[in-house]
Amino acid sequence: MTDPLLNHRAEGPGTAPALLLGPSLGTSYALWDAVAPELSVDHRVVRWDLPGHGGSPAGLVHPGQTVGELAALVLALADALGIERFAYAGVSLGGAVGLHLAVHHPERLSSLAVICSSAHFNGSKPWQERAELVRREGLAPVAATADARWFTPGFTVPRLVADHRAADPEAYAACCDALAAFDIRDRLESIAVPTLLIAGREDPATPPAHLREIADAVPGAALVEIPGASHLAPAQCPEAVLTALRAHFSGGARRGMEVRREVLGDEHVDRAQARQTPFTALFQDFISRYAWGEIWTDPTLARRERSMITLTALVAHGHYDELAMHVRAALRGGLTPEEIGAVLLQTAVYCGVPAANSAFAVAQRVLAEEETADGTAGSG
Incomplete structure (x- = not known):
């Protein structure tokens, strides 16, 4: 008999690159409802529930659970679905799982996004205390403060609060144990997968400083702060999160x-x-x-055409320092001095003679410098 898997929902083309989405403590995969359908246009999106949350069996965790053990459950799910390598995004505890995977199983990750999370979660004591409270009194006292911890004042997502109340107390407490023991700060420099950090500017649980600490330590990592977002940014500011994730997972920055x-x-x-x-x-x-x-990567226009448009726009707005840079870029892209001159001559009609006069002076200087440096005005 095979071991039970984490409850999950798969969306998108089965042949598309895989993207796994991890939840925050107390939520289900409904956390991603406003983001996952859009990501699934060009990814095989798999969002999963923590043990004892949503539809995942509570028996998958135990007192003293670790983030590493949760990460192993995620890998078991990926294996069962035939997913060898995947992109990963996670919120809070789900983000910690992603950091663990990046450190200990980098061969499985193509890229990583860590959202409203931390490399250490403020030490063990608050999580030990919360685990004790939940084991003693159930989830009602903690769920009663969910809105304040998760969202800015006046905002809520009733489905997520209901999922919090419905979670299994023992499994929730075990996840608190995992957060209490988690501290990966001394391993962040070893992360080599492309990494994006997303912070909610109004997040009281994992403030932007926590994400900045990770971004400063992980080589090449990027950091995005979302104004108006608290701890559950994908639910509160889905468009901003979606924009950042799309750019990251499409390799936009690289x-x-x-x-x-x-x-x-x-x-x-x-x-x-x-x-x-x-x-x-x-x-x-x-x-x-x-x-x-x-x-510039949109194939609708060729780079030569984009250079012509850029030169015209820079002349129109009088950005002559930028114009010099883009005259050189136009030469690199294959435009001849004659073609650059034709573009600038047209700006005299549509942008004004004084603007074109300044532009010709800039371009003539650049062309002369390039001729001196390379021996040919059109090479580069």
Whole structure:
């Protein structure tokens, strides 16, 4: 007889890349109701319930449970579904499971998103106390404060609160034991899978500082803070979470950086990266993820056409420093000096002669510099 599996729901094409979604303590996979259907357009989405939550058997956990044991249950589910490698996103305890998988089973993960979670959950004492309370009095006292812990004032999701009340007390307490024992801070630097951290700016349980701590330690990790979101961000701000997850799991930031280098050149991007500070990091990530990872990778227009449009827009708004950069990019992309001149001549008609005059001066300087550097005005 095979061991029981975590209760789960699968959505999306069976041949699409797999994406597993993990829940927060006290919730079911309904936490993902507003996000999973959209993600399932291009992923095989599998969302699962914690033991004793939703439809998962309570007997899958025991007092003294660890996050590692919960992660093993997730791997057993993936194995049963024939999923060898998968992307993973998890909220709170579900996020801790993702961190454990990234540290101990990196070969199974293609990418990771950790949402409203932590590498340590403020130590063991509060979780031990909550586990004792639930074992003694059941879930009613804890469920009564769910809205305050999960959402901003005035917001609620009745289905999730009802799931909290219906969870098995012993299984819930065992999950508290797992949170009490969890501290993976000393292993974060070993995480090598592409990692996104999503913080709810109004989250009292795992404030943005907890996610920032992970982002600072995991090489190459990105951090997104969602204004107005508390602890259950996928339920409260699903569109913002969906946008971030789509960009991450489609490889937007990584592909965006590749395209940025292809169009602008390594030298320029390296200079921009070297000037990056904590203050500008989110903006740089935004540029790589959206401008280069989504707009410039859209196959509807060729890069030559995008260069022409970009040159025109920069002239129209008088962004001449950016224009110089994109004249060089246009040369790299195969536009000739004559074609660049034709674009600028057209801007004289539609953007104004003074704007075009300044643009020709910038372009002439860049073309002369490129000719001096490379021997040919059109090479790059």
